[in-house]
Amino acid sequence: MKKLLHTPEGVRDIYNVECGKKLALESRLKKVFHMYGYHDIQTPTFEYFDVFRKEIGTIPSRELYKFFDKEGNTLVLRPDFTPSIARAAATLFQEEQLPIRLCYTGSTFVNHSSYQGRLRETTQMGAELLGDDSVEADAEMLALVIESMLTIGLKEFQLTVSNVDFLQSLIEDADLDEDARERVRELITNRNFYGVEEYLESIQVKRSSKEAFGKMNELLGGVDILEKAKNIAPNSKGVMALRRLEKIYEILKLYGVEKFVTFDLSMSGTYGYYTGIIFRGYTYGTGDAIVKGGRYDHLVEKFGKKSASIGFAIVIDELMKALIRQKIRIVYTRKNTIVLYDEGRLREAIALAKDFRRKAKNTELVKKSKDKLLEAYVEYGKEYYAGNLIYIKKSGEITMINLVNGEQKTLNSTDRS
Template sequence: MSTIQMFEKPLGMRDSFPKVNEQKEYIRSVAREFIRNKGYDFIKTPSVEYFETIGKASAIDESSLFKLVDNQGEMLVLRPDMTTPIARIAASKLLKEKNPLRLAYYANVFRAQHREGGRPAEFEQLGLELIGDFSPYGDSEIIHTAVELVKALGVESFRITVGHAGVLTAILKNNTNKKDQAETLRQLLVEKNFVGFEQKLEDMLLLEGDKENLMTLIDNTVESKSIEDYRPLLTTDQQHLIDQVEQLQSLLTMQLNDPSIVSFDFTLASHMSYYTGMLFEIHAAGSGFPIGNGGRYDELFKLFDEEVGATGFGIRVDRLLEVLPPKEVEEKHTLLLFHKDSYAKANGLAEEKRKNAERVTVQYMGSVSDLEAFKRIFDDVIIVSEGGSVRE
């Protein structure tokens, strides 16, 4: 085992330097005002949860959980996502007070990395959950809110891809012989490995008609075929799944100023196994990964002994920063330099300026090793002395 150096960080952890941190605070501020105006309330959950509850209920693979043991011998985890803890608190208390619930969050989540690969093990998520609504209106509200929020945050070029976990599961089930075959193909779609999907079809002993149906799935997105064209791939008792998608498409066409930013694709699959209905990803110019994703997760609440509809989305703040233009804050930063005999005077002058919403740093001159370099950081420099103040 190599020696850990004093300046090293744990695998996948990152520092946020002042400029980046200011951008994050800007995102938090804009998002908070926007989301509260939409009728959602912000919530905060513990950073640490029980492994037996949240750890096992979460859709995050166990190998990606940060585990620790408390002094009672209980296994704990750093929260790997926000949806599962919010489901816990909604089921245990909040749904008894209000149903449907509209909740929002801005929080850090933790996912262990086996090797660096440039991926963070801790990152911030911004998102919201609509709990207690089974209807397509709830799904439409979530997608519409995601679109409007991304715009409010300043993302100029983006698209939404919408799928349906139920439709995909049905098509895979109807055209394979075993459950593990369907799951293998679904996992390849999660990885967006279409070449591997096609190769795997050749290895499976499937009927030619089934192979053709599954090839149709990956050869054609809904943009090149109408949603209605997928009905023959579903059985009679599965037709309601296509009805759900068509209802959602109709609602989004009515709600969105530019419905063309939304496309439907039944190959869309998620590693988050609790999605059972609509699911979607947000792709923005400038990032090779989705900046956000969401969907319907009614089945998750059954783990907490509740039968309620639930849908929501989360935005990865680190990926959002990749696609946003740098936010230049126009503010004047004044430096007040003082000698030993003018400390009180410098503080008095600083308070006067701060009352006018000015940003002011008060600094003893004797503590600065390179005074000229330090002064260049500020917009205005005033040297304060008992005899008077001099602006440089």
């Protein structure tokens, strides 16, 4: 007997009802994107290495899946959609002066150095608004994320928002070198604020900077923390970052979604290309963010076009996990009708199936095995979310079973005529 092959670590098969629910979830999210005026785009699964090189600011090279083409060029499986969208926008919309709204669905691939049960292939859905540097664009993206979550039935979630310019203003004022900046960012990302204080003390940073960083752990909460943060903002850059967040919040009130937003000014961007507002979405039932996004005003420029932009990605795998654990029903309509037939009744079964399919009804033809009872096919239909089963017996009698409520009806040849 041949040895069964399993999937590599970090990837998995998705099939039957789970796959159907996942596709149904993606379909509902895409409708929301379209309602906001976003247009579909598909970019290649693999790109030249340069699209994700270190200068772009995406994930470290060691976590990329790399391979070579016949000419010796280094190619990578995309770890992140945004650089691909930026590359495509710079190429396809070079002359476009007005904002461009794009949305996508697809897989990303990250070869996590420490695996710890994380998927290495994940499905992401996202939207990118290119060519608009306004505060209104920032607010639109947050509103779109929130409406997407509400549409699929998620009510217990929060978008945590910050602006990378605020933290950057503190780092610049402290006059830290590159190594010190990385260390401080790492400690803040891990919310080790005591560690930040100790480290700044060890490298003899000026007192005002140490005091400012010492208050970072207090800058998490509602909109009122923005006013508190102004007291430690060291320069106009920091103050402007906070004012922009205040303006965004006022616009979110017009959308009626401000209650889903909190602020965490210690948050730093996952990717190096973020330049302004950044945000992450969290809910119960998953250990990671279900949404990640931010503004990247200089990324498209690296591919040949100046275009201030903002975008986000929804991690579908994490979102599904959260919905299941919160017992939120993913609407997945029972679609198939099973036409079960005995030996000698193929002609009638095919005719009935053709009629159903002409009426746009999904129909599955199944020949009944002599050694299986009807109950086995009823259970099969329920397991695979069929709605009805129609059994054509050898005698010509037809049994119709509603697999949702269990109702049965039997027709003989006289009834059918």
